Amino acid sequence: MQALGVTPEEIDYIVISHLHLDHVGGLKRQRERSFALSKESLDLSGVTAFVPESMTHATARVEVVExxxxxxxxxxxxxxxxxxxxxxxxxxxxxxxxxxxxxxxxxxxxxxxxxxxxxxxxxxxxxxxxxxxxxxxxxxxxxxxxxxxxxxxxxxxxxxxxxxxxxxxxxxxxxxxxxxxxxxxxxxxxxxxxxxxxxxxxxxxxxxxxxxxxxxxxx
Ligand SMILES: [Zn+2]
Ligand SMILES: [Zn+2]
Missing domain, CATH: 3.60.15.10 (Ribonuclease Z/Hydroxyacylglutathione hydrolase-like)
Known part of the structure; x- marks a missing residue:
């Protein structure tokens, strides 16, 4: 995101392909069945995340795609x-x-x-x-x-x-x-x-x- 000059505020939607550690921000997030865009937790209020199985996030709205x-x-x-x-x-x-x-x-x-x-x-x-x-x-x-x-x-x-x-x-x-x-x-x-x-x-x-x-x- 930094390389492309994209800031978190510009994000409307996040799509998580699958719940593997290299796609959700590491092993800790995978175990929690959550995701992160960086080491620090970002406020993703107003962002909808589309996920392929049951997951949660502290601030983003999460929707399971069935x-x-x-x-x-x-x-x-x-x-x-x-x-x-x-x-x-x-x-x-x-x-x-x-x-x-x-x-x-x-x-x-x-x-x-x-x-x-x-x-x-x-x-x-x-x-x-x-x-x-x-x-x-x-x-x-x-x-x-x-x-x-x-x-x-x-x-x-x-x-x-x-x-x-x-x-x-x-x-x-x-x-x-x-x-x-x-x-x-x-x-x-x-x-x-x-x-x-x-x-x-x-x-x-x-x-x-x-x-x-x-x-x-x-x-
Ligand atoms: Zn994978
Ligand atoms: Zn992978």
Missing amino acids: EPRQIAPGVVSMGPIARQLFFFGWTPEQSLAINVEGKGVVVLSGCGHSTIQHILARADMLFDVPMYGVVGGLHYPVTGSRRQRILGTDKWPWAPISCGDVEASVAHLASRALKLVALSPHDSCDWSRDAFRLAFGEAYQDVHVGGEIIVTESS
Whole structure:
């Protein structure tokens, strides 16, 4: 937020993708089933937080999203899709879809534990307009340690997430002729990012802290 010059007062809505420590401000917040934007607690009065399962916050208004719903004009939570993850257990995660006029739907994913195939299938059910892009974390730590390759996926520990899974996702995304593919290094290794960069060329952008990805409406 600092890098982008965004102050807490400017925030209208917060969307928590899922209740993992790296998405709610640390282990303490995860255990409390709450979230924080910084170490100091901020007054978030007047802010509505949309969460994928039961959570609370001292000052924000918290709403559990149980099914797909519009949360602002053109901005939709596609509703939680839950996966049984090894180690983390049952994990409902919501992704956002932004309908950019004249362009199509841009999907924003947090970790993507439910897999991009399931997330896009949900988007297909909700929208009649073409899909324009996919932005965010997709959880491909495929050249990481064995432990990393088991955490956060629903694959069996003896067949952890692999380069083949990345190739399958890349092929799935490629079949949709997306104009924008932006993968976050969050939980994805360099090998995966290179595979995406190579596959999507001009359409590919890296996601990084303080970076902006702008999709302009067209008529
Ligand atoms: Zn994550
Ligand atoms: Zn996660």
